[in-house]
Amino acid sequence: RGVYGRIVMAAWDWRGGQLSRRWVFDSGIAYPPFKDASPFSGMGGHSLSVGDVDDDGRDEVVYQAMTIDDDGKGLYTTGRRHGDSMHLADLYPDRLGLELMLISENEGHTVRFQTPGMGVHDAATGKPIWTHSPGIDVGSGMAADVDPTSPGYEVWGGPGGLRNHLGEEIAPAPRHSRWALWWDGDLLRELTGRGGIYKWDWNEGQEVLLQPLRSGGSLERPCLSGDILGDWREEILLPAPDQSHLRLYTSTIPTRHRMACLLEDRQYRLAIAWQNVVYNKPPHPSFYLGHGESQ
Numbered sequence: 001r002g003v004y005g006r007i008v009m010a011a012w013d014w015r016g017g018q019l020s021r022r023w024v025f026d027s028g029i030a031y032p033p034f035k036d037a038s039p040f041s042g043m044g045g046h047s048l049s050v051g052d053v054d055d056d057g058r059d060e061v062v063y064q065a066m067t068i069d070d071d072g073k074g075l076y077t078t079g080r081r082h083g084d085s086m087h088l089a090d091l092y093p094d095r096l097g098l099e100l101m102l103i104s105e106n107e108g109h110t111v112r113f114q115t116p117g118m119g120v121h122d123a124a125t126g127k128p129i130w131t132h133s134p135g136i137d138v139g140s141g142m143a144a145d146v147d148p149t150s151p152g153y154e155v156w157g158g159p160g161g162l163r164n165h166l167g168e169e170i171a172p173a174p175r176h177s178r179w180a181l182w183w184d185g186d187l188l189r190e191l192t193g194r195g196g197i198y199k200w201d202w203n204e205g206q207e208v209l210l211q212p213l214r215s216g217g218s219l220e221r222p223c224l225s226g227d228i229l230g231d232w233r234e235e236i237l238l239p240a241p242d243q244s245h246l247r248l249y250t251s252t253i254p255t256r257h258r259m260a261c262l263l264e265d266r267q268y269r270l271a272i273a274w275q276n277v278v279y280n281k282p283p284h285p286s287f288y289l290g291h292g293e294s295q
Contacts, residue, residue, distance in 0.1 A: 002027070002044055003042075003044040003045060003046070003082055004042055004044070004082060005029065005037075005041055005042055006026070006027055006028060006029050006041060007025075007026075007040060007041065007042075007043065007044045007063070007066070008024065008026045008027070009024070009025040009061065009063075009068055009072070010023070010024045010025075011023050011024075011072060022072070023071065023072030024072065025068050025072045025073070025074065027040040027041040027043075027074075028041060029041075039074075039077050039079070040066050040074050040077050042081055042082070043063070043064065043065040043066035043077045043078075043079070043080070043081060043082075044063050044064055044065070044066065044082065045063065045064025045065060045081075045082045045083045045084065045086065045278075046064070046082075046083070046084045046085075046278040046279040047064055047083065047084065047085055047086040047278060047279060047281055048061070048062065048063050048064070048086075048274055048277050048278055049061075049062045049086065049087075049088040049271065049274065049281075049284075050062065050267070050270045050271070050274055051088050051098060051123070051267040051270070051286060052266075052267070052286070053067060053075075053088070053097070053098055053123040053124050054069070054075065054124050055097060055124070056070070058070035059266075059267075059270065060075060062086070062088050062100060062123070064080070064081075064082065064083055064086055064102065065077055065078045065079065065080040065082075065083070065102065065104075066078075067123075067126065075126075076125060076126035077126065078100075078102065078121055078126045078128070079115060080102050080104045080115050080116065080119075081104060081105075081106075081113065081115055082104070082105055083102055083103045083104045083105055083138070084103065084105060084139060084140060084279055085102075085103045085140050085141045085142070085157065085177075085178075085279070085281065086100065086101060086102050086103070086281070087100070087101040087141075087142070087143035087155075087281065087284060088100050088101075088123060088267075088284060089101075089143060089153065089284035089285070089286075089288075090285075090286065090287055090288040091120060091143055091152055091153040091155070091165070091288075092120075092129075092151070092152040092153070092165045093151075093152055093288035093293060094151065094152070094165075095122075095129075097122065097123060097124050098123035098124070098286065099120050099121065099122065099123055099129065100120065100121045100122075100123040100126075101118075101119075101120050101121075101141065101143040101153075101155050102118070102119060102120075102121065103117065103118045103138040103139075103140065103141035103157050103158065104116060104117055104118070104137075104138060105137050105138065105139065106134075106135050106136060106137050106138075107137050111135055111137075113135075114134045115134065115135070116128075116131035116132060116133060116134050117132070117133030117134070117135070117136035117137065117138035117157075117158045117159070118131070118132060118133055118138050118141055118155070118157050118158045119131030119132065119167075120143075120155060120167070129167075130166060130167030131167070132158075132159075132160065132163075132167060133158050133159050133160075136158055136159060138157050138158035139157075140157055140177045140178055141155065141156065141157020141158065141177055142155065142156055142157065142174075142176075142177040142178065142179075142180060142191075143155045143284075144180040144188075144189040144191070145187070145188055145189055145289075145290030145291055146162075146174065146180075146188055146189060146191070146200035146202065147162065147170070147171065147188075147200065147202040148188060148202065148291035148292070149202060150164045150165070150170055151164070151165055152164075152165045152288070152290065153165075153290060154170070156173040156174060156177055157173075157177050160173070161173040162174065171202065171205045172205045172206075174191055174198075174200055174207055175193065175207055176191040176192065176193035176198060176207065176220065178192075178193075178220040178221060179191065179193075179220055179221065179222065179225070179281075179282050180192070180282050181197070181225050181234040181236060181282060182227075182232065182233050182234050182289070183197050183210065183211065183233060183234065183251050183253070184199065184210065184233075184251065184253045184255075185253050185254055185255035185256065185257070186255075186257075186291070187257060187289060187290050187291050187292075187293065188200070188290065188291055189290075190210060191207065192213075192220060192222065192225075192236065193207075193220055194220070195209060195212060195213070196209055196210070196211050196212040196213040197209075197210050197211040197213060197236075198210060211249075211251075213236075213238065213249065214241050215238040215239060215240075215241065216238075216239035216240055216241045216242060216243035217238060217239045217243070221279070221280055222236050222237055222238050222280075223237040223238060223239065223246060223276075224236075224237040224272070224275060224276070225237065225275075225282055225283070226262070226263070226268075226271075226272045226275070226283050227261055227262035227263055227268070228248070229250055230261035230263070231255075231261070232257070232258075232259045232260070232261065232262055233250070233251045233255065234262075235248050235249060235250045236248070236249050237249075262283075262285055262289075265285040265286055265287065266286065267284070267285055267286035268283050268284065268285040268286070271283030271284060
Protein backbone atom coordinates (compact mmCIF):
# COMPACT_ATOMS: atom_id res chain seq x y z
CA ARG A 1 0.00 0.00 0.00
CA GLY A 2 1.03 3.57 -0.59
CA VAL A 3 2.35 5.67 -3.47
CA TYR A 4 3.19 9.28 -2.63
CA GLY A 5 4.40 8.87 0.96
CA ARG A 6 4.59 5.86 3.27
CA ILE A 7 4.82 2.51 1.47
CA VAL A 8 4.25 -0.88 3.12
CA MET A 9 4.58 -4.34 1.56
CA ALA A 10 4.15 -7.80 3.07
CA ALA A 11 4.99 -11.31 1.89
CA TRP A 12 3.00 -14.34 3.02
CA ASP A 13 3.53 -18.09 2.87
CA TRP A 14 0.67 -20.56 2.34
CA ARG A 15 1.55 -23.86 4.01
CA GLY A 16 -0.78 -26.61 5.21
CA GLY A 17 -3.85 -24.48 4.69
CA GLN A 18 -2.47 -21.64 6.81
CA LEU A 19 -1.08 -18.19 6.05
CA SER A 20 2.07 -17.05 7.81
CA ARG A 21 3.83 -13.76 7.38
CA ARG A 22 7.34 -13.97 5.91
CA TRP A 23 8.34 -10.30 6.01
CA VAL A 24 7.09 -6.72 6.08
CA PHE A 25 8.71 -3.73 4.40
CA ASP A 26 7.78 -0.30 5.76
CA SER A 27 9.30 2.89 4.34
CA GLY A 28 8.05 4.97 7.27
CA ILE A 29 5.84 8.02 7.34
CA ALA A 30 6.64 10.82 4.91
CA TYR A 31 5.07 14.19 4.25
CA PRO A 32 6.10 17.07 1.99
CA PRO A 33 8.72 18.51 1.75
CA PHE A 34 10.22 15.04 2.47
CA LYS A 35 13.42 16.42 4.06
CA ASP A 36 13.51 13.72 6.75
CA ALA A 37 11.89 10.91 4.79
CA SER A 38 13.30 7.48 4.05
CA PRO A 39 14.78 7.27 0.54
CA PHE A 40 12.01 4.76 -0.22
CA SER A 41 9.13 7.00 0.88
CA GLY A 42 7.14 8.42 -2.00
CA MET A 43 8.83 6.16 -4.55
CA GLY A 44 5.73 4.15 -5.42
CA GLY A 45 3.64 4.53 -8.54
CA HIS A 46 0.83 3.05 -10.56
CA SER A 47 2.88 0.24 -12.09
CA LEU A 48 4.41 -2.87 -10.61
CA SER A 49 6.50 -5.79 -11.84
CA VAL A 50 8.23 -8.86 -10.42
CA GLY A 51 11.49 -10.38 -11.66
CA ASP A 52 14.94 -11.58 -10.67
CA VAL A 53 16.77 -8.30 -11.21
CA ASP A 54 19.93 -9.25 -9.29
CA ASP A 55 20.27 -12.76 -10.79
CA ASP A 56 20.26 -14.60 -7.45
CA GLY A 57 17.49 -17.03 -8.38
CA ARG A 58 14.86 -15.19 -6.33
CA ASP A 59 12.40 -12.55 -7.43
CA GLU A 60 12.32 -8.90 -6.46
CA VAL A 61 9.31 -6.58 -6.40
CA VAL A 62 9.83 -3.54 -8.63
CA TYR A 63 7.38 -0.86 -7.58
CA GLN A 64 7.98 2.05 -9.95
CA ALA A 65 10.98 3.97 -8.52
CA MET A 66 11.89 1.42 -5.82
CA THR A 67 12.87 -2.25 -5.73
CA ILE A 68 12.44 -4.58 -2.76
CA ASP A 69 14.70 -7.63 -2.44
CA ASP A 70 13.39 -11.16 -1.87
CA ASP A 71 14.09 -10.82 1.88
CA GLY A 72 11.86 -7.77 2.26
CA LYS A 73 14.70 -5.25 2.45
CA GLY A 74 15.02 -2.27 0.16
CA LEU A 75 17.42 -3.08 -2.68
CA TYR A 76 17.55 0.41 -4.19
CA THR A 77 15.55 3.44 -5.22
CA THR A 78 16.06 5.42 -8.40
CA GLY A 79 14.71 8.59 -6.79
CA ARG A 80 12.31 9.03 -9.72
CA ARG A 81 9.13 9.10 -7.58
CA HIS A 82 5.59 8.52 -8.86
CA GLY A 83 4.75 7.53 -12.42
CA ASP A 84 1.99 5.71 -14.25
CA SER A 85 4.09 3.38 -16.39
CA MET A 86 7.16 1.16 -16.15
CA HIS A 87 8.47 -1.86 -18.05
CA LEU A 88 10.88 -4.50 -16.73
CA ALA A 89 12.48 -6.58 -19.50
CA ASP A 90 15.68 -7.43 -21.33
CA LEU A 91 15.37 -4.28 -23.41
CA TYR A 92 18.94 -4.31 -24.68
CA PRO A 93 20.29 -7.83 -25.34
CA ASP A 94 23.87 -6.56 -25.69
CA ARG A 95 23.80 -5.52 -22.01
CA LEU A 96 23.99 -8.04 -19.18
CA GLY A 97 20.79 -8.44 -17.19
CA LEU A 98 17.43 -6.71 -17.20
CA GLU A 99 16.59 -3.07 -17.80
CA LEU A 100 13.87 -0.92 -16.26
CA MET A 101 12.07 1.74 -18.29
CA LEU A 102 10.38 4.41 -16.17
CA ILE A 103 8.24 7.45 -16.76
CA SER A 104 7.70 10.05 -14.03
CA GLU A 105 4.88 12.46 -13.35
CA ASN A 106 6.70 15.54 -12.12
CA GLU A 107 3.73 17.41 -10.70
CA GLY A 108 2.97 19.86 -7.92
CA HIS A 109 5.59 20.00 -5.18
CA THR A 110 7.69 17.27 -6.84
CA VAL A 111 8.64 19.43 -9.84
CA ARG A 112 11.44 20.93 -7.76
CA PHE A 113 13.24 17.57 -7.73
CA GLN A 114 13.70 17.84 -11.53
CA THR A 115 13.64 14.07 -11.93
CA PRO A 116 13.73 12.79 -15.53
CA GLY A 117 10.35 12.47 -17.17
CA MET A 118 11.50 9.28 -18.88
CA GLY A 119 14.52 7.01 -18.94
CA VAL A 120 15.98 3.52 -18.79
CA HIS A 121 17.85 2.10 -15.77
CA ASP A 122 19.95 -0.94 -14.95
CA ALA A 123 17.38 -3.11 -13.15
CA ALA A 124 20.02 -4.65 -10.84
CA THR A 125 21.28 -1.37 -9.41
CA GLY A 126 18.83 1.33 -10.45
CA LYS A 127 21.62 3.33 -12.07
CA PRO A 128 20.49 5.29 -15.15
CA ILE A 129 21.51 4.12 -18.62
CA TRP A 130 19.97 7.22 -20.18
CA THR A 131 17.31 9.75 -19.21
CA HIS A 132 15.67 12.86 -20.64
CA SER A 133 13.05 15.55 -19.95
CA PRO A 134 13.94 16.59 -16.36
CA GLY A 135 11.00 18.08 -14.50
CA ILE A 136 8.51 17.20 -17.25
CA ASP A 137 5.22 15.52 -16.33
CA VAL A 138 5.00 12.40 -18.54
CA GLY A 139 1.71 10.52 -18.46
CA SER A 140 2.42 7.30 -20.35
CA GLY A 141 5.23 5.41 -22.04
CA MET A 142 5.99 2.13 -23.77
CA ALA A 143 8.95 -0.19 -24.32
CA ALA A 144 8.75 -2.65 -27.22
CA ASP A 145 10.75 -3.73 -30.25
CA VAL A 146 8.84 -2.13 -33.11
CA ASP A 147 11.73 -1.16 -35.43
CA PRO A 148 14.07 -3.87 -36.84
CA THR A 149 16.64 -1.27 -37.94
CA SER A 150 17.43 -0.37 -34.33
CA PRO A 151 18.98 -2.89 -31.87
CA GLY A 152 16.88 -4.00 -28.92
CA TYR A 153 13.65 -2.43 -27.76
CA GLU A 154 12.58 1.09 -28.61
CA VAL A 155 10.94 3.32 -26.01
CA TRP A 156 8.68 6.34 -26.26
CA GLY A 157 6.72 8.69 -24.04
CA GLY A 158 6.75 12.38 -23.23
CA PRO A 159 8.57 14.95 -25.39
CA GLY A 160 10.34 13.71 -28.49
CA GLY A 161 9.86 10.61 -30.58
CA LEU A 162 10.85 6.96 -30.72
CA ARG A 163 14.17 6.42 -28.92
CA ASN A 164 16.85 3.76 -29.37
CA HIS A 165 19.16 2.04 -26.87
CA LEU A 166 21.23 5.22 -26.52
CA GLY A 167 18.22 7.42 -25.87
CA GLU A 168 18.57 8.98 -29.31
CA GLU A 169 15.45 10.01 -31.19
CA ILE A 170 15.22 7.90 -34.37
CA ALA A 171 11.63 8.44 -35.56
CA PRO A 172 8.32 10.03 -34.62
CA ALA A 173 6.67 8.36 -31.64
CA PRO A 174 3.77 5.96 -32.25
CA ARG A 175 0.39 7.40 -31.22
CA HIS A 176 -0.33 4.52 -28.86
CA SER A 177 1.83 4.09 -25.77
CA ARG A 178 -0.15 1.95 -23.34
CA TRP A 179 -0.21 -1.64 -24.64
CA ALA A 180 1.80 -3.98 -26.84
CA LEU A 181 1.51 -7.63 -27.83
CA TRP A 182 3.07 -10.18 -30.18
CA TRP A 183 0.33 -10.70 -32.75
CA ASP A 184 1.61 -11.26 -36.29
CA GLY A 185 4.27 -13.66 -37.56
CA ASP A 186 7.47 -11.69 -36.90
CA LEU A 187 9.20 -11.00 -33.58
CA LEU A 188 8.33 -7.31 -33.49
CA ARG A 189 5.56 -6.27 -31.15
CA GLU A 190 2.29 -4.70 -32.20
CA LEU A 191 0.30 -1.96 -30.43
CA THR A 192 -3.33 -1.79 -29.38
CA GLY A 193 -5.46 1.32 -29.36
CA ARG A 194 -8.72 2.80 -30.52
CA GLY A 195 -10.02 0.66 -33.39
CA GLY A 196 -7.85 -2.43 -33.03
CA ILE A 197 -4.29 -3.72 -33.27
CA TYR A 198 -1.68 -1.64 -35.10
CA LYS A 199 1.64 -2.39 -36.79
CA TRP A 200 4.38 0.23 -36.65
CA ASP A 201 5.60 1.06 -40.17
CA TRP A 202 9.19 2.04 -39.45
CA ASN A 203 9.80 3.19 -43.02
CA GLU A 204 6.91 5.65 -43.05
CA GLY A 205 6.98 6.44 -39.33
CA GLN A 206 3.30 5.72 -38.75
CA GLU A 207 0.92 3.09 -37.39
CA VAL A 208 -1.02 0.84 -39.78
CA LEU A 209 -4.23 -0.90 -38.70
CA LEU A 210 -3.51 -4.64 -38.73
CA GLN A 211 -6.57 -6.12 -37.02
CA PRO A 212 -9.82 -4.18 -36.45
CA LEU A 213 -11.43 -4.96 -33.09
CA ARG A 214 -14.55 -3.78 -31.30
CA SER A 215 -14.75 -3.67 -27.54
CA GLY A 216 -17.04 -2.56 -24.77
CA GLY A 217 -13.99 -1.29 -22.90
CA SER A 218 -10.62 0.26 -23.64
CA LEU A 219 -8.38 -1.42 -26.21
CA GLU A 220 -5.50 0.49 -24.64
CA ARG A 221 -6.10 -1.37 -21.38
CA PRO A 222 -7.58 -4.82 -22.14
CA CYS A 223 -8.89 -7.14 -19.45
CA LEU A 224 -5.86 -9.37 -20.02
CA SER A 225 -3.29 -10.24 -22.65
CA GLY A 226 -0.72 -13.00 -22.81
CA ASP A 227 0.36 -16.23 -24.46
CA ILE A 228 -2.67 -18.08 -23.17
CA LEU A 229 -2.97 -20.72 -25.93
CA GLY A 230 0.74 -21.48 -26.01
CA ASP A 231 2.18 -20.73 -29.48
CA TRP A 232 4.21 -17.69 -28.14
CA ARG A 233 1.91 -15.15 -29.84
CA GLU A 234 -0.37 -13.35 -27.44
CA GLU A 235 -4.12 -13.45 -27.05
CA ILE A 236 -6.16 -10.45 -25.92
CA LEU A 237 -9.24 -10.60 -23.67
CA LEU A 238 -11.84 -7.87 -24.20
CA PRO A 239 -15.42 -7.19 -23.14
CA ALA A 240 -17.99 -7.54 -25.92
CA PRO A 241 -19.36 -4.25 -27.30
CA ASP A 242 -22.53 -4.68 -25.19
CA GLN A 243 -20.43 -5.78 -22.17
CA SER A 244 -22.54 -8.92 -21.76
CA HIS A 245 -19.58 -11.30 -22.01
CA LEU A 246 -15.83 -11.52 -22.59
CA ARG A 247 -14.17 -12.37 -25.90
CA LEU A 248 -10.73 -13.90 -26.32
CA TYR A 249 -9.03 -12.98 -29.61
CA THR A 250 -6.12 -14.93 -31.10
CA SER A 251 -4.00 -14.38 -34.19
CA THR A 252 -4.60 -16.43 -37.35
CA ILE A 253 -1.44 -15.14 -39.05
CA PRO A 254 1.13 -17.88 -39.86
CA THR A 255 4.63 -17.61 -38.40
CA ARG A 256 7.93 -19.30 -39.21
CA HIS A 257 9.19 -18.84 -35.64
CA ARG A 258 8.83 -21.68 -33.14
CA MET A 259 9.52 -21.42 -29.42
CA ALA A 260 8.19 -22.57 -26.07
CA CYS A 261 5.02 -21.10 -24.61
CA LEU A 262 5.95 -17.80 -22.99
CA LEU A 263 4.26 -18.95 -19.78
CA GLU A 264 7.22 -21.31 -19.31
CA ASP A 265 9.25 -18.20 -18.43
CA ARG A 266 8.80 -17.40 -14.74
CA GLN A 267 8.88 -13.63 -15.09
CA TYR A 268 6.28 -13.74 -17.86
CA ARG A 269 4.03 -16.09 -15.88
CA LEU A 270 4.22 -13.81 -12.85
CA ALA A 271 3.38 -10.89 -15.13
CA ILE A 272 0.03 -12.50 -15.94
CA ALA A 273 -0.67 -12.57 -12.19
CA TRP A 274 0.27 -8.92 -11.53
CA GLN A 275 -1.07 -7.58 -14.84
CA ASN A 276 -4.21 -6.11 -13.27
CA VAL A 277 -2.42 -4.58 -10.27
CA VAL A 278 -2.65 -0.76 -10.27
CA TYR A 279 -2.69 0.41 -13.94
CA ASN A 280 -2.43 -2.78 -15.94
CA LYS A 281 0.54 -3.16 -18.29
CA PRO A 282 1.56 -5.80 -20.88
CA PRO A 283 3.72 -8.73 -19.74
CA HIS A 284 7.41 -9.04 -20.62
CA PRO A 285 9.58 -12.20 -20.45
CA SER A 286 12.95 -12.26 -18.70
CA PHE A 287 14.75 -12.87 -22.02
CA TYR A 288 15.01 -10.70 -25.10
CA LEU A 289 12.29 -11.45 -27.63
CA GLY A 290 12.54 -9.20 -30.65
CA HIS A 291 13.98 -8.84 -34.13
CA GLY A 292 17.00 -11.06 -34.76
CA GLU A 293 16.45 -13.27 -31.74
CA SER A 294 14.42 -16.41 -31.12
CA GLN A 295 14.21 -18.60 -28.02
